[in-house]
């Protein structure tokens with residue numbers, strides 16, 4: 001946001017440093033991260049900006065510019081989450097301190113434009129931007145990602161994988177990352193200037209912190225245990241036969257999605273956009289039928305895109321139960337595709353995105 005530093009000065013009466021961390025879209029590899037598998041996210045232009053200046057005491061003052069709301073807490077305060085946006089920052093502070101990263105009192109002014117509850121990782125971008133603002137700026141970026149994931153797992157109570165925080169902290173402009181979520185080896189995959197990432201927001205809001213996401217994760221852990229592997233990443237499809245029908249479906253999604261993500265990475269690297277698109281459609285079908293995390297609106301948006309000239313592939317993106325689809329679209333057809341999607345699903349919003357850089361300090 002332009003002028004966040006000026007707004008900080010107007011409110012708090014002194015200059016600030018400003019940090020930004022992006023939201024993300026995942027191109028393929030859904031619900032594979034917590035199974036040690038492959039994902040392929042890219043960072044978005046949408047993000048969270050945090051202006052920060054030190055205080056003389058042990059207090060953290062968090063002010064949301066979007067919500068015109070302010071909360072204050074003591075750095076030593078280790079109380080429970082309050083199901084409030086400030087939980088993400090408090091969780092990050094607690095995790096940093098427990099890991100021996102020193103955090104001092106500060107005033108923070110926060111502004112973001114990642115659509116909330118739409119599967120584009122507004123929370124990870126808030127966590128990562130706050131971590132950098134509160135003393136994490138010199139830490140290796142993958143460590144920033146794991147600290148923020150830990151905050152979300154342990155404080156917020158959402159047992160998310162590493163994907164969102166990793167791409168927000170480590171993204172490269174104009175690239176997706178093919179990330180191995182077990183080794184955290186990341187391979188940058190250029191997004192060809194011939195294609196656009198078109199995101200359709202169904203407007204159906206998800207709330208992942210609760211039941212369904214953690215239930216899916218528990219099912220994966222149970223499947224892995226029964227198959228005799230530590231992580232489903234190591235299971236083969238033919239090993240799933242003995243599982244109950246429900247567990248078999250869940251695990252089949254993960255194992256097949258992991259194969260698709262790896263193949264999709266290779267396809268994008270050799271410029272095979274039609275194959276990449278087929279894998280996106282297959283990913284969506286698997287999330288819909290086997291993992292059961294899609295919804296009628298996301299299915300409708302995928303079917304709307306499928307026949308349009310210039311669309312290579314479409315799928316739901318993120319945790320599911322609402323949120324967005326991502327479409328890989330030939331640049332020269334982008335305008336007509338956007339028009340058709342808007343006309344066919346007037347309740348939604350359509351964003352044409354480019355792959356942005358990961359988190360860092362900005363001069364604002």
Ligand code: GLA
Nearest residue numbers: 030031160161162163318319
């Ligand atoms: C959410 C989680 C991620 C990942 C996706 C599904 O975005 O935060 O860790 O599991 O869902 O791929």
